[in-house]
Amino acid sequence: MTDELFMRRALDLAALGQGTTRPNPMVGCVVVGPAGTIIGEGYHQQYGGPHAEVNALASVEDQDLLRQSRVFVTLEPCSHHGKTPPCADLLIAKGVPEVVVCNDDPNPLVSGRGLNKLRAAGIKVSTGLLATEGRALNKRFFTMQEKKRPYVVLKWAESADGFLAGPHFQPVQISGPQAGLLTHKWRTEEAAILVGTRTALHDNPRLNAREWPGPQPVRITLDKNLSLPPSHHLFDGSQPTLVYTHRHRDARPNLDFITLPPDIAAAPDVLPAVLADLHARGLESVLVEGGPTVVGALLASDLWDEMRVFRSPRRLERGIAAPRVGLRSWRTAENVGEDKLFWFENH
Ligand SMILES: NC(=O)c1ccc[n+]([C@@H]2O[C@H](COP(=O)([O-])OP(=O)(O)OC[C@H]3O[C@@H](n4cnc5c(N)ncnc54)[C@H](OP(=O)(O)O)[C@@H]3O)[C@@H](O)[C@H]2O)c1
Ligand SMILES: [Zn+2]
Numbered sequence: 583m584t585d586e587l588f589m590r591r592a593l594d595l596a597a598l599g600q601g602t603t604r605p606n607p608m609v610g611c612v613v614v615g616p617a618g619t620i621i622g623e624g625y626h627q628q629y630g631g632p633h634a635e636v637n638a639l640a641s642v643e644d645q646d647l648l649r650q651s652r653v654f655v656t657l658e659p660c661s662h663h664g665k666t667p668p669c670a671d672l673l674i675a676k677g678v679p680e681v682v683v684c685n686d687d688p689n690p691l692v693s694g695r696g697l698n699k700l701r702a703a704g705i706k707v708s709t710g711l712l713a714t715e716g717r718a719l720n721k722r723f724f725t726m727q728e729k730k731r732p733y734v735v736l737k738w739a740e741s742a743d744g745f746l747a748g749p750h751f752q753p754v755q756i757s758g759p760q761a762g763l764l765t766h767k768w769r770t771e772e773a774a775i776l777v778g779t780r781t782a783l784h785d786n787p788r789l790n791a792r793e794w795p796g797p798q799p800v801r802i803t804l805d806k807n808l809s810l811p812p813s814h815h816l817f818d819g820s821q822p823t824l825v826y827t828h829r830h831r832d833a834r835p836n837l838d839f840i841t842l843p844p845d846i847a848a849a850p851d852v853l854p855a856v857l858a859d860l861h862a863r864g865l866e867s868v869l870v871e872g873g874p875t876v877v878g879a880l881l882a883s884d885l886w887d888e889m890r891v892f893r894s895p896r897r898l899e900r901g902i903a904a905p906r907v908g909l910r911s912w913r914t915a916e917n918v919g920e921d922k923l924f925w926f927e928n929h
Contacts, residue, residue, distance in 0.1 A: 588612050588620070588654045589684055589712045593719055595625040595634070596656045601797050602628050604773055605866040607723040609657045611638035616650040635659055635669040639676055649677040656716050658687040658709070661696040670699040683709040684716035688727040722773075722867040725887060731857040733867040734885055735772060736877050737765065739892040739921070740904035746874060747902040751784040754901075757892040760919030763793050765871075768890070770796025772869040774824075774860060778876035779804050788815045789871070800824060800865060804852065804876075808839075826856050851879050877905050889926035892918065 595610030603609075603626050611634035613622030621644075624637025632640075635655055642648060659669040659681065673681060681700055686709055687693045700707050717724055722733040739757035740746045748754045757765075769775055769791040777787060782803040789801045801816055801823040808829045810816070816823055819836040828847040831839040846855045853876070860868060870877060870886075880886045889907065912924040 588614055592654045592656050593715055595623055599626050605864045607657055607720045609634040611635050611655040613638050613642050614652045615647050630665050633666055633669050652680040653678050654682045656684040658683050659696040661699045662692060670696045674703040680706040682711055684712050688724050726866045731861050732865050733887050735869045736886050736889045737869060738872050741894050741896055741898040743897045744904050745898040745901035746904040749901050753785050756894050757921050758919040761892045761921045764918055766791045766793040768869055769799050770794050772799055772867040773865040774802055774868040775799040776802040776868050776870050778873050781873040782810055782816055786814050790821055853879050874905050887928050891924045892921045894921050
């Protein structure tokens with residue numbers, strides 16, 4: 583029970599790195615001294631910065647106590663020289679007798695190596711404590727490592743009668759202000775945000791987080807024939823933007839045009855190639871804000887991880903239909919202002 587509490591504390595610390603460690607995982611670490619109390623804490627704060635173990639061990643005032651301490655860490659300690667020296671070596675050098683790990687490293691090239699190194703040095707090692715919670719915390723990182731694509735969050739707002747836009751693509755405000763605020767928060771939580779060509783054209787979205795503090799996502803749209811008006815907000819250079827196209831256009835500051843190879847461009851669905859390219863760019867997650875064509879393609883090819891649907895109490899009577907999903911399969915449903923938010927997970 584107490585071990586669980588220590589690991590929970592380590593997970594809470596890890597979560598403080600949300601948004602600043604990506605595409606690295608969030609990692610937390612707690613040092614429990616011989617008296618059974620926490621004598622040191624740390625977390626991975628910044629991509630490229632010191633790992634959680636380094637910060638936690640350094641925070642212990644009496645370094646001699648490390649020889650009688652137990653270290654709780656949320657991810658398998660690294661064993662290779664990356665941007666920083668291996669944490670496994672540090673734990674060994676400090677004489678730590680026991681290490682408790684939450685999640686094994688998902689990278690098959692390094693998985694188990696850190697643990698083996700510790701065990702070979704005579705350190706008592708156990709893994710899997712609160713593993714489910716650890717995977718949930720680092721869902722984006724694990725998806726990126728295991729599926730070689732970003733974590734995909736689908737999001738839209740629909741009317742009570744199942745429409746997400748009026749007839750003839752006329753933009754209508756469907757969800758209320760609280761849903762809008764939450765959407766802006768979500769935009770700070772994902773590395774990228776994607777919309778289809780028609781949404782970019784008709785809604786002219788800014789795709790930034792104006793109503794919530796935090797990092798701005800990379801904006802992404804599809805524009806096969808480069809037909810979107812250059813005066814649209816997406817092309818204003820205010821934040822990094824990627825446009826996937828069949829044509830060629832020179833890059834401008836904060837605006838890149840990515841020409842898809844002819845064989846991919848000819849395919850009916852270019853999204854798998856787009857996701858693979860985002861993965862290659864180290865973008866660990868993408869919030870997909872429609873429209874229904876893009877969302878439908880991702881649903882059909884099972885390239886999604888979460889779906890967040892706002893259902894408004896108001897009716898539209900006619901318009902563009904929202905993707906049909908079994909609303910009974912939601913994991914949670916909650917009220918957000920006047921709207922109902924249904925949250926789905928793809929298992
Ligand atoms: N209520 C909401 O939450 C919400 C959110 C977003 C949008 N909307 C509404 O949705 C409407 C637009 O939806 P929509 O479905 O017509 O358009 P969309 O999904 O935004 O864009 C469709 C276009 O994007 C390209 N595209 C999409 N998926 C593709 C794929 N898998 N492979 C290749 N190309 C792909 C195609 O362009 P090409 O034709 O050039 O090949 C396609 O015609 C707008 O009225 C907007 O207001 C509502
Ligand atoms: Zn490390």
